[in-house]
Amino acid sequence: MGQVLFRNGRLFDGEGSELLEGHEVLTEGSVIKEVSDKPITAEGAEVLDLGGRTLMPGLIDAHFHAMAADPDFAKMEAMPRSLLAQHARQLLEAALARGFTSLRDAGGADYGLALAIKAGLIKGPRLFYSGRALTQTGGHADFRALEDHSAFCFCGQGSHVFGVIADGVPAVRQAAREELRKGATQIKIMASGGVASPSDPIWNLQYSEEEIRAIVWEAASWRTYVMAHAYTPEAISRCVQFGVRSIEHANLIDEPTAALCAAEGAYVVPTLVTYDALHRFGPELGLPAVSQEKLKEVRAAGLTSLELLKAAGVRMGFGTDLLGAMQAHQSEEFTIRAEVLSPAEVLRSATSVNAAMMNAEGELGVVAPGALADLLVVDGDPLADLGVLGDQGAHIPVIMKDGDFVKREGL
Incomplete structure (x- = not known):
């Protein structure tokens, strides 16, 4: 041109x-x-x-899942990766058509998708990918059914697209190094329970201090950072104190924890539209019953978290975390946030704030x-x-x- x-x-x-x-x-x-x-x-x-x-x-969406073809992660983990890639192509191209020229993938996308976009095989946004999210046994990216035998090795199970189980400092170091070796632009960890996983309550704390600090060190050695799924004040504060740069979701954050995030210069990426979409469409799209129950608590606290983060002066990124067909509602995150934030604040979160968080300040x-x-x-x-x-x-x-x-x- x-x-x-x-x-x-x-x-x-x-x-x-x-x-x-x-x-x-x-x-x-x-x-x-x-x-x-x-x-x-x-x-x-x-x-x-x-x-x-x-x-x-x-626009930049800093919490996207290109490979998320379905709300049921266990079902997706059993899909052939070639099939998931075709779903990803459609989801990426649709995001670009909505004006999102860059995406930070929060688990699942890899160098293959990024290369396909660069080669023009996928007409999609620029992709910052985390590879597989790191999770402890029973953590938020451990999608095995409760009745699965504990001796069954996750590393050989299904397509293991979205997460990799790693327990203990040596294992998390190796897992982080493996994703960084494959070009991950940041590392994603699971630091609290979540909605989509079957075995962990929202309040569950995940990964020890030693494990989180080891992962942060490995990311820093590659001049990048760690993003962490975390809902509760304790989970969030631990991550921030241990060096995590980007906190995902944070629905249950409280005033002291928001102040800590601001003081430490951490970013927080709320993803309110996904809870609205899961509430409206999740059951008919196959969201498991256990996830529907966990959804209630975090959905109710969403707007309050924005108020607390704004009052504390926390730098808020823009993310959506939508799954499958619900990604059509990606742009509704703008209007949901406008109930608390000014339009300029919302737009900056989806442009310059996200760029700074993703180490692309002045470039994007x-x-x-x-x-x-x-x-x-x-x-x-x-x-x-x-x-x-x-x-x-x-x-x-x-x-x-x-x-x-x-x-x-x-x-």
Whole structure:
């Protein structure tokens, strides 16, 4: 791609709280070359007259599951990986069509999917993948049925797509090193009980201090970080104190724990839309009864967690954690958060905040010189109505990723 000049629009740059009038943006190849409040001269550039529409960075979902074909993880673990990959292709391409140009996969995706996207075999978002999540025996990524024999080795069971059981410091070191060897951009651990797993109550604490610190060290040795599934104050505070950078979900967080996250510079990624979707559609889509019961507690606390995190000044990322067909509701996370947060706060979480959390500050999530040319043109003003980011991308006539038009309608 050569040069493209965007003019006659309003700009949300990913960092501010207002739309900027009279700004022009020039891309060259895969990057943004210039952003100016004065007319840009670029002979030979293709000019897009936005007609007053909004130009903004591509969206980032920091808690996605590309391989999540079904709400029942045990069922998915028994599927052939080739079948799951075909589901993943559809889910990734649909996410890009909604304006999500980057995704952080929280367990299941691997280098194969990332390479398929780079090769153009999948028309999907840029993928930051964790590989398999690390879990202790009986942890949140241990999807064996309760009646399974304890001597049956998980490492040889099914497709073992989403998690790997590792107990003890030597085992977690090896498991982390294995995912990092295969190119994982961060390591995911399970640090508390969860909704989707059969054997662990929400309040269950998972992994010892020594195990978590060992995993954090291994990630740091590769100049990356650990993200941790954690719901309760105790689970969250342990992770933050042991060096975890990104806390996922955190529905049951309390005021002191939110203050600790802020003081330690940890990020928190709420995923409220998944609980709403599981409540509405989970039973008919096959969510197991044990998971439906556990869902009630965490769903009820969702909006309160946003209030506590905002009051404490915690940096909140944007994630969705949706499974299977429920990923169609990905953009509803925007409007759910708007019940507590301002539209600018919500948009920053899905752009510049996520980019900083994912070690891509200045590269993604902003419209600025030197950043990658991941851009959306939106009909309307997302700072006045976050709903313009919904409806499966119907109000996003232009999607650019790496300087190439993924979608271009009417301009």
